[in-house]
Amino acid sequence: MTEQRKIIRRTPATPPPARQQLRLFATVPLGAEELTATELTGLGAADVAPVRGGVAFNGDRALLYRSLLQVRTASRILVHLGNFPCTSPQELYDGVRSLPWNELLTPAMTLAVDCTLRDSTITHSHFAALKAKDAIVDLLREQCGSRPSIDTKNPDLRVNLHIAKNQATVSLDACGEPLDRRGWRLDRNAAPLRETLAAAIMLHTGWDGTVPLLDPMCGSGTLLLEGAAIALRQPAGAGREFGLMRWRDFDQRLWEEVLRQEQAVAGESLAVPVLGYDRDPKAIIACRENARRAGLSYQVAFDRKPFEEAEPCGHQGVLVMNPPYGVRMGERAELEALYRKIGEVFKRRFSGWTAYLLAGDLELARLVGLKPSRRFVLFNGPLECRLLKYELY
CATH class of the missing domain: 3.40.50.150 (Vaccinia Virus protein VP39)
Known part of the structure; x- marks a missing residue:
């Protein structure tokens, strides 16, 4: 299995055009939403819209990379993948299964699904996460003959499922570790400040x-x-790795160029x-x-x-x-x-x-x-x- 993982990693999917517009969402500690919106606007994000606990925004792949490196007040950056009505477990399963997982995952990669719920007929987040996971691995098994493994701690692809008022939104977590983990604070006192x-x-x-x-x-x-x-x-994230670096469409050349640009102005x-x-x-x-x-x-x-x-x-x-x-x-x-x-x-x-x-x-x-x-x-x-x-x- 280890050797197979290495072979697949050497032949990633071709990155999509760098200027393709992405729908993005920054999860933000309460009270900091306007600060994050200002940070994102300064980086060139479009359609910046703060809401309670987060900021929605649009941008290309370079803007996604730049936001991971430079936004200091956000906890996570999510990449929107799809949304659909979700009034039953079957509707959840079908909606998740309809998304293009074969472009994002291979059987040699690992997967995790996180879920949050609010005001919905499905009331158990763990059940919803399991249902979404089943939809993904069933699709990969049918198409590839085998399925990805589950790794809840350090997956290659972390999926974020949010269900609110019977509407499901599926996103990809670009961060891996939360953004407050800058990579330099290993020594913490008794009551550390994030x-x-x-x-x-x-x-x-x-x-x-x-x-x-x-x-x-x-x-x-x-x-x-x-x-x-x-x-x-x-750059806040210059000293660490991010989850999207293991995505099949990660653009190493573009990442290095964005990082070089951000470091040049420091x-x-x-x-x-x-x-x-x-x-x-x-x-x-x-x-x-x-x-x-x-x-x-x-x-x-x-x-x-x-x-x-x-x-x-x-x-x-x-x-x-x-x-x-x-x-x-x-x-x-x-x-x-x-x-x-x-x-x-x-x-x-x-x-x-x-x-x-x-x-x-x-x-x-x-x-x-x-x-x-x-x-x-x-x-x-x-x-x-x-x-x-x-x-x-």
Whole structure:
């Protein structure tokens, strides 16, 4: 079986024309939809339409590749394959079977089907995924004499089935691993911040590398590393592989050209300090390793220092932080004292700066004792948070 897989991989299907228009969909953490829409528009996507939890858009194959490399706030990019009415298991089976799987799969490849349901007569997502899988493998068995194997963890082709109000949409997941897995963060602290959420926070701050940036509770360094990469326009996905690289119609030459173009516009260095502090020596070691893997060792500096000793590195700048808010770490009384201390340090030491604080508990955030000038709604997983902006006059 291993040798057969290698032979088939050496003779992939001919890629379709690079300018063929594709219907695409970015799945997005709640609260970041408009940010993702702005990112996609900047890349040249057409018909960009944000909806709750995602952004629909159109583009050619180069735009698909570019979105995988550059969009920092999306979780996944899906390629639309087909849609059909779906009021019964048989209608689901027939609809899935009618799609051109022989152009996408060979018996030597592996397959997985994920399913989400909403307001439909079919009520069990696992059953629906199995029915769709049966339709695909039955078709391949009839046409090729054998069927693809199932690999739910790392398939060659991951199929996304979404059924809402008895309408099924079938898409291909272009990512493999979710897009927040940049490939550089192997060391995580006790409560890691997803890279996609960190990117959303940094985009809301508008920090562009013209003033200093400081995170006095840096954890694993995610906010600073995402911020530095955004300011330098570094491709988010340059250091990892994607699921579509195993598709039969993957265009290696076009991928390399798009990657070369995106890397060519990336900056080499920042002219201002980017600093991260944390009281935990293990966190600082992890930050430095993450920065090394991200290629940002010379752009972002980390040092062991408790928050109350943080000092500004200029007359003005941006301070960003994600303090604990009691979901997974910290006792309530300790947290209340911490948030009061945050307000004291802001007022006493950071006059002239702009501070952004991600608050998962608004009662704790009120203890800062400062009135935010803006509030942005973001979700840290299922938890609704507020990114609070403070102008520290």
